[in-house]
Amino acid sequence: MTSTIEIIPEEWISTTGTLQDNVAGILDCRKNPLPVPYAVKMSVEDFRYHGGPRWCELPPRHLLLPILVDTEEDKIVMHDGLAEKWRADIRIGPNVTYPDVALPYRHVLWRPTPLLEDIFQILEENTQPDKRSVIDLGCGSGRDCVYLAMRGWFTVGIDIVPKTCTRAQEFASRHHVTEQTEFHTVDIAELEYPENSFDLVIVARTYVPRSLWDKVFSLIAPGGYLLWHHFLDGCNHPTGEKLLKKGELREKFDSVVDIVIDEEKELAAPDNRPCSHFLCRKR
Numbered sequence: 001m002t003s004t005i006e007i008i009p010e011e012w013i014s015t016t017g018t019l020q021d022n023v024a025g026i027l028d029c030r031k032n033p034l035p036v037p038y039a040v041k042m043s044v045e046d047f048r049y050h051g052g053p054r055w056c057e058l059p060p061r062h063l064l065l066p067i068l069v070d071t072e073e074d075k076i077v078m079h080d081g082l083a084e085k086w087r088a089d090i091r092i093g094p095n096v097t098y099p100d101v102a103l104p105y106r107h108v109l110w111r112p113t114p115l116l117e118d119i120f121q122i123l124e125e126n127t128q129p130d131k132r133s134v135i136d137l138g139c140g141s142g143r144d145c146v147y148l149a150m151r152g153w154f155t156v157g158i159d160i161v162p163k164t165c166t167r168a169q170e171f172a173s174r175h176h177v178t179e180q181t182e183f184h185t186v187d188i189a190e191l192e193y194p195e196n197s198f199d200l201v202i203v204a205r206t207y208v209p210r211s212l213w214d215k216v217f218s219l220i221a222p223g224g225y226l227l228w229h230h231f232l233d234g235c236n237h238p239t240g241e242k243l244l245k246k247g248e249l250r251e252k253f254d255s256v257v258d259i260v261i262d263e264e265k266e267l268a269a270p271d272n273r274p275c276s277h278f279l280c281r282k283r
């Protein structure tokens with residue numbers, strides 16, 4: 001039997017029409033839905049198999065993930081695919097309506113590296129619009145590149161895994177920023193860009209061997225930024241030399257940069273791994 005819900009649950013969107021704090025948006029997997037505010041449309045098929053191409057478009061895992069589906073069978077598929085890792089709240093809702101049609105319908109669920117979101121204003125205020133190029137080392141899904149490309153930056157993502165680069169290209173295409181983005185399959189050790197090529201270099205959760213740190217730094221143009229967000233000593237994954245030591249980035253770059261942010265704090269629960277949140281500006 002199919003049950004219906006008539007309005008968006010208040011656990012998702014408040015009666016005044018704002019998203020609840022622990023909700024990034026709604027995943028709408030219904031086939032022919034009426035529009036729902038703050039929803040992103042994907043198909044149940046996208047999630048039928050583990051490791052589907054659109055995982056990177058889901059919200060951070062500490063947030064509630066509201067999902068709308070058509071049938072009990074779809075609910076089971078989504079539950080099997082997602083519930084283990086996401087806090088999924090799946091409802092069968094072919095007749096969902098929302099009284100206030102003025103609410104936003106265009107939305108994304110995914111988030112960039114939190115530090116990038118936090119410091120985006122600083123970047124905008126301190127870079128000229130014609131000097132907004134970025135390289136993301138170990139770009140993975142390409143989320144940071146796409147986030148910046150959607151805001152007018154020219155972005156280059158590099159990753160050592162070819163399939164990852166293909167997915168990043170698809171991700172960029174779904175967000176209509178292919179002209180602003182390039183993705184290349186290359187090892188950081190093999191990069192051949194000249195010195196001073198980029199206004200921002202991002203290292204987000206990517207292990208960069210210490211022997212390559214000078215090379216990475218040389219890619220930043222004078223006045224450009226280095227954003228480095230990585231796991232610290234004390235993590236159980238990754239481990240060993242792949243972890244940063246406390247204060248290590250400051251010690252390495254202090255004499256040649258102005259440090260803007262140097263914080264060491266845990267990721268949001270339930271992850272809780274200690275991480276460095278480091279932003280500096282090359283003199």
Ligand SMILES: C[S@@+](CC[C@H](N)C(=O)[O-])C[C@H]1O[C@@H](n2cnc3c(N)ncnc32)[C@H](O)[C@@H]1O
Pocket residue numbers: 113137138139140141142143158159160161164186187188189203204205206207
């Ligand atoms: C944990 S993921 C982080 C992805 C992305 N930066 C993010 O925060 O969503 C690390 C990525 O770095 C890539 N990677 C690891 N070593 C690399 C290397 N030597 N050169 C290029 N990419 C590398 C991996 O393939 C992986 O996609």
